[in-house]
Amino acid sequence: MGLTSKAVLTLSTVPAVVLFAATVLIWPRLARRSVPAVFGRVGLLLATQVMVFASVGLMANNSFLFYGSWADLFGGQQELGVVTDGAAGTLASKNIVRVGIQQPDVPGGSHPTAGGRIDKVVIAGRRSKIESSAYVYLPPEYFRPEYAHRKFPAVVVLTGYPGTAENLLKRLEYPRTALDRVKAGRAQPMILVLLRPTVAPPRDTECVDIAGGPQTETFFAKDLPQAVSDSYRIGKRARNWGIIGNSTGGYCALKIGLHHPDRFAASAGLSAYYKAAEDPTTGDLFHGNRAERERANLLWSLDHLPQPDSSFLVTTSRQGEGNYRSTRKFISKVKAPAQVSSIVLDSGGHNFNTWRREIPSALEWMSSRLSEN
Template sequence: MGLTSIGLLVTTAVLAVAALVTTVWLWPRLSARSWRAVLGRVGVLAACQVLTLAALGLATNSYFGFYSSWSDLLGTDTATAPITIAATGLQVLSSRPVPGGRIEQVIMPGQSTRLSEEAYVFLPSAYLEHKTEHFPAIIALTGYPGDPRNLMTRLDLPGRMAKAIAEGQVKPTILVMMRPSVVLPRDTECVDVPQGPQVQSYFANDVKQDVIAHYRVASGRDSWGILGGSTGGYCALKIVMSHPEQFSAAVSLSGYFKTIIDHTTGDLFQRDKSVEQRNDLMWRLANLPAPPVNVLVTSSKKGESDYPATVRFLGAVKPPMRASSLFLPSGGHNFNTWNRELPQALPWLAQQLATPAA
């Protein structure tokens, strides 16, 4: 069974309960002081704890979407390797209707970076009905390691966009839903790694060009925005600040402002101080000309560790860059918090984007 399958989660939970019941039933028989009784007690306790921890781990992974498969968990997932050489344009794998439009599962091959990643594209009903019009687009990114399906199942971005369009809050806008981790199991933090994967360039250039070439999407910067949560929020801010010629607006949900380096990233800068500085958003604000972009950052005054850093970021923004904030009274670093922020954050981003004239 798959790592995220409901069947595996239910089976493991049932086994954990059964192990507990069995332990209670057997305990009087294992009360002797013989070595066999001692081993029996150790065995049933270990079985209870292992099964309980496994059930809790599977439930947590199912909710947060940390790993999408066993190979993803074990770091043996190489599914993207054969795709990176097929730089022949966006490939549609499947298509299905949804309320308010259609979702297409696609592969985004990078012409310049030779990277590739799966994406889900939401096409609003207006796109399907008006065959000559062009539309604005938003790239939506998960956290690390992330699963792009969480943007649909956990955050319901297509449903939220369809609702905002139907209520007249925003003009019809296309969503391109992806994860920022294009070379799993490594976390590249959307860095153009020296002599390594050019991840920032992949999202800033290749993904945008793939979408423009395949769909009726406006090419101008004023019609493109980025949204992300956690690592995806950091990526959204960094990409829009680094490439204002490509994007005009971004939303960061509980994002941070400086590259996180740990065992999942390795050496992303190759000891190049200038690369490290360019990926530090506070350094960019202090030392580089302010980009002409509009951003929205979100956090929680209680429960989010990034709140003080978010306040400092807002204080450092200078014209022509503009920054807005959405601070909840309380909320953790999770889907529940982002679901409380998205009813305002997603329409805000779509409202910043220009719809090209017919």
């Protein structure tokens, strides 16, 4: 049974309720001062508290998907060092390996021509030497005969920190939303490459190339687009690629788009911040290099570096988000030939519910900025 399954949650919740009821009923019998009664009280309290904490923890994890599996919870890094036999299949590029296939949770998901397909892959960065797992959502059109020779635009989709890629599938429902937008005639079919920005776990690298450390910016800006476009029907020009993310992923999306307009034509930051965080989770990102620290500040970059010929989308809310003022500053600093659009909600916190309200419009915006050829 998986960590996020309803069966596991039930197996923890039911004993918690039973133990709580037993504590209320049996406690008078354990009120004596004898050693067995004391041990009985301690054991009953301990068992009840353990099951209650387990139930609450599982409910929180099911809601926010902090951990996607038991191995993830206990520190097992099943994403690294993946060994795949011939049955799993390889793709055209030696820098990307498909390790699994799953059906998207959409109407007709059991048939690729109706619901598309999700490939679980491992991407090996040739330049960065980083290896990361990802999901690649292929839209239904990818499998239809009339589209057999067509290339599709692609969008890199990033979670926040320390999120999991499963959040993008289960909580934020990117494949379902993308499919709905196409069916409504509001967006073109796009390939989605979904992963987390934490490619050197547990360190939060803020999508920076760290001296003597992980080359995260190189991985996202160069290795990933190259590997994926070599293996799927995706163009290799900037106008064929977009990048979007929430929170830390939003900062990364804007940073990569701003500094690499030759790779990405459109970048969207949902609830993004605008300069690299520096805290215990990041460690020393810049090693005293002032130029690199300034470059990682997007507001500084807009003031001091050439404006790119690309498009940006930023989101915030007047009440509930802490990035409202900095988002307004970002918008004011974007100048031609760059273009900027925004989504400003009246209220909305830094959470999945807010991002689900923004993703449909963000995907429509992204679709309008990308081309297939």
